[in-house]
Amino acid sequence: MKSSCGHFGICGGCTNLSMDYGKELSKKEQFLKETFSAFRHVEIRPILASPSAELYRHKLQLPFGRRVIGKKVITTLGLFNRESTFIVDQNECLIQEQALTEITQAVKLWARKEGLPPYNEKSKRGILKYLVARKSFTTKEILVGIVTAQEHIPHPKDLSKRLHNHITDRIGKSGKYGKLVGIIQNINLRHTSMALGREENLLWGRPYINESIGKYRFRVGLSTFLQVNPSQTPSLYNLILDEIEKGSRVIDAYSGIGTISLWLSGVAKEVIGLEENPNSHKTAIEALKNNHISNVKFRKGRVSETLPMLLAQDYSTVVLDPPRSGLGEEVALELANSRIQKIIYVSCDPISLRDDVRILSKNYYLSSLQPVDMFPKTDHLETVAVLNRKA
Numbered sequence: 001m002k003s004s005c006g007h008f009g010i011c012g013g014c015t016n017l018s019m020d021y022g023k024e025l026s027k028k029e030q031f032l033k034e035t036f037s038a039f040r041h042v043e044i045r046p047i048l049a050s051p052s053a054e055l056y057r058h059k060l061q062l063p064f065g066r067r068v069i070g071k072k073v074i075t076t077l078g079l080f081n082r083e084s085t086f087i088v089d090q091n092e093c094l095i096q097e098q099a100l101t102e103i104t105q106a107v108k109l110w111a112r113k114e115g116l117p118p119y120n121e122k123s124k125r126g127i128l129k130y131l132v133a134r135k136s137f138t139t140k141e142i143l144v145g146i147v148t149a150q151e152h153i154p155h156p157k158d159l160s161k162r163l164h165n166h167i168t169d170r171i172g173k174s175g176k177y178g179k180l181v182g183i184i185q186n187i188n189l190r191h192t193s194m195a196l197g198r199e200e201n202l203l204w205g206r207p208y209i210n211e212s213i214g215k216y217r218f219r220v221g222l223s224t225f226l227q228v229n230p231s232q233t234p235s236l237y238n239l240i241l242d243e244i245e246k247g248s249r250v251i252d253a254y255s256g257i258g259t260i261s262l263w264l265s266g267v268a269k270e271v272i273g274l275e276e277n278p279n280s281h282k283t284a285i286e287a288l289k290n291n292h293i294s295n296v297k298f299r300k301g302r303v304s305e306t307l308p309m310l311l312a313q314d315y316s317t318v319v320l321d322p323p324r325s326g327l328g329e330e331v332a333l334e335l336a337n338s339r340i341q342k343i344i345y346v347s348c349d350p351i352s353l354r355d356d357v358r359i360l361s362k363n364y365y366l367s368s369l370q371p372v373d374m375f376p377k378t379d380h381l382e383t384v385a386v387l388n389r390k391a
């Protein structure tokens with residue numbers, strides 16, 4: 001099958017773009033089966049397809065780059081190529097929401113016109129590091145962030161006014177593509193692969209979008225985690241909810257802005273969410289108030305520090321939703337030696353999930369694996385694993 005995206009084959013984003021969706025789902029199921037072939041008694045359920053396989057991503061994070069043509073240097077913006085050797089100058093994208101692609105073009109044009117130099121990792125010079133943008137699935141509000149390698153940008157007021165004009169010219173005022181509500185400068189002085197820095201300057205509007213997941217409402221900023229495929233998020237969360245016993249006490253580790261904690265609050269007696277990102281923690285606490293929830297609380301800090309004390313208390317269930325790297329040995333061992341009855345592990349990387357499950361297997365057996373397609377057209381795979389304590 002031929003892909004209809006001009007960047008296919010070069011861009012590192014969509015490895016499965018030319019594949020029939022049914023085939024892609026089978027490939028992901030097969031990969032999970034192979035990864036867990038040593039776990040003979042686990043039930044591997046059929047993969048849950050995404051309601052939309054295109055234009056589903058509601059967040060983008062693209063590095064700025066440069067292309068030299070003769071004596072001219074042109075600012076580029078897009079994902080890295082498959083070999084990670086250059087940045088593909090993105091003109092279109094079949095998986096990110098259309099407004100975000102329009103914004104990419106607007107920001108690129110703005111950067112070129114303003115002559116703002118892209119940051120160069122080798123020389124450690126330049127200003128523009130990343131464009132980060134997100135659009136709400138439910139309110140269509142859009143937040144745009146420009147990550148800079150230095151705090152000072154020349155004439156920030158004029159620059160942001162012209163950026164605002166470029167974006168609104170591109171997305172129009174009809175509301176068809178959504179509504180721009182804020183522009184943020186995020187300052188990242190570190191020379192690491194992490195896109196976002198800790199400090200933010202609001203250049204225009206407000207620093208968050210309003211988003212709902214089911215009946216729960218959240219204010220989502222630039223630096224807080226939110227599932228990127230909102231059409232699939234409620235199904236993912238319902239798979240977790242199905243495993244929660246009514247009236248149980250639940251620990252939600254790696255809780256982000258508290259989306260899973262709130263989702264479980266109607267069935268659990270009590271939920272405690274653990275999160276290290278201070279912005280996410282603050283947003284989660286605000287969400288409790290805005291949604292009138294009284295049986296959920298949040299604790300700020302690293303899971304390795306906050307979880308051990310809780311494991312000694314009367315909680316029956318732990319939900320885990322760590323970053324791609326997984327739990328790591330320290331947290332996995334702590335859990336493996338606990339008396340928690342059930343572990344519901346939401347993972348975006350089958351390999352780190354398998355490594356963690358190996359450690360947990362000391363006192364837990366892996367009951368089921370439910371693959372969920374959160375990232376169509378890519379090789380990424382989300383899985384909900386359920387582990388029960390051995391008798």
Ligand SMILES: C[S@@+](CC[C@H](N)C(=O)[O-])C[C@H]1O[C@@H](n2cnc3c(N)ncnc32)[C@H](O)[C@@H]1O
Nearest residue numbers: 225254255256275276277301302303321322323
């Ligand atoms: C995959 S996200 C899941 C967030 C949330 N459960 C959701 O569905 O939106 C992982 C979260 O773990 C947080 N995190 C990463 N490492 C952590 C650690 N060591 N301790 C606590 N939180 C951590 C991140 O800030 C992020 O919010």
